[in-house]
Amino acid sequence: MLHITCPWCGPRDDNEFHYGGEAHILRPAAPEKLSDGEWAEYLFLKQNAKGPFLERWSHSAGCRQWFNVVRNTATDEIIEIYPMGELPKSPEGIKAYEGNWRRQSAAEKNAKAGVSGT
Amino acid sequence: MADLETLTTRTALDPMDIVIGGPSDAGVTLTEIPFQTRLVLRGLPSDKKFTAAVKGALGVEPPSKPGTVTSSKTARVLWTAPNEWMVYSDDTGLAATLTKAVAGLHAAVTEVTEHYTLIRLSGRHARDVMIKGCAIDLHPREFGPGQCVQSHLGRITVLFDQTDETPSYHILVRASFAEYLWMYLEDAGLEFGVRIEAAG
Ligand SMILES: [Zn+2]
Numbered sequence: 001m002l003h004i005t006c007p008w009c010g011p012r013d014d015n016e017f018h019y020g021g022e023a024h025i026l027r028p029a030a031p032e033k034l035s036d037g038e039w040a041e042y043l044f045l046k047q048n049a050k051g052p053f054l055e056r057w058s059h060s061a062g063c064r065q066w067f068n069v070v071r072n073t074a075t076d077e078i079i080e081i082y083p084m085g086e087l088p089k090s091p092e093g094i095k096a097y098e099g100n101w102r103r104q105s106a107a108e109k110n111a112k113a114g115v116s117g118t
Numbered sequence: 119m120a121d122l123e124t125l126t127t128r129t130a131l132d133p134m135d136i137v138i139g140g141p142s143d144a145g146v147t148l149t150e151i152p153f154q155t156r157l158v159l160r161g162l163p164s165d166k167k168f169t170a171a172v173k174g175a176l177g178v179e180p181p182s183k184p185g186t187v188t189s190s191k192t193a194r195v196l197w198t199a200p201n202e203w204m205v206y207s208d209d210t211g212l213a214a215t216l217t218k219a220v221a222g223l224h225a226a227v228t229e230v231t232e233h234y235t236l237i238r239l240s241g242r243h244a245r246d247v248m249i250k251g252c253a254i255d256l257h258p259r260e261f262g263p264g265q266c267v268q269s270h271l272g273r274i275t276v277l278f279d280q281t282d283e284t285p286s287y288h289i290l291v292r293a294s295f296a297e298y299l300w301m302y303l304e305d306a307g308l309e310f311g312v313r314i315e316a317a318g
Contacts, residue, residue: 008184008199008200009184009185009267009268010184010185012253012269013253013270015270016269016270061268061269061270061275062267062268062269063184063198063199063200063268064199065199065200
């Protein structure tokens with residue numbers, strides 16, 4: 001069994017948590033400007049990493065808070081736990097974030113353009 | 119249509135027809151504490167107006183440290199999330215008092231009394247019964263009075279706190295899981311002897 005350290009409650013068994021899938025998927029601000037292919041990429045394509053992966057977990061049987069985890073999908077080693085709305089600080093986490101194909105995707109560029117007010 | 123005049127209040131465990139009694143030297147005692155006022159309080163612990171308003175109504179500030187409990191003559195306040203607490207009290211009017219106290223602030227009070235029931239498990243073997251179905255370290259070195267935890271007990275989600283060194287645990291369980299948990303605790307306590315007590 002995996003032990004996950006909730007940032008509030010401390011280490012707990014993994015059956016107290018719900019998995020939230022890949023972290024840092026930004027919703028496009030102007031979806032109508034995306035092609036069907038780009039929209040489908042945003043909706044359906046996930047990073048299927050072997051190695052450090054950035055994902056969301058919720059401590060559903062405890063404090064019900066969401067947080068981010070850098071987990072090595074091959075070894076289940078948990079490398080870093082960090083709050084929602086922030087980016088990873090560990091070298092493995094930064095590399096996984098920057099190396100994700102999504103950073104170059106039209107959907108993410110669209111989302112970031114919306115955030116900066118265009 | 120139901121005759122509202124003759125409806126009687128029933129606890130979550132009423133359908134079980136629990137018989138009070140059992141061996142006097144039982145290792146654990148079980149008690150249902152029904153209808154105690156239970157409120158979900160939400161607000162920002164960083165908001166001094168909020169914490170002061172809560173203290174005014176409950177006699178104590180809500181705990182900011184995860185997994186801890188603060189208490190006063192009026193209420194016991196259990197940490198359940200960074201901006202949420204469970205309040206226990208014998209004051210049936212407390213929902214109104216607390217709602218009034220935090221009015222106008224970024225806060226919410228929700229009465230959840232009948233959504234749950236509270237089961238007290240007490241006795242020299244209470245810890246042995248708890249650890250059969252709970253992965254939390256309840257050794258006195260790690261867990262004692264004034265601490266609470268939300269976790270699994272017998273595979274269901276509960277909130278419990280330890281209230282004395284006996285030890286005694288107050289286990290908050292959703293009404294629909296109450297019969298299951300009661301039977302689970304009776305079964306888990308069988309080897310130590312179980313006495314059923316009425317809420318005093
Ligand atoms: Zn937690």
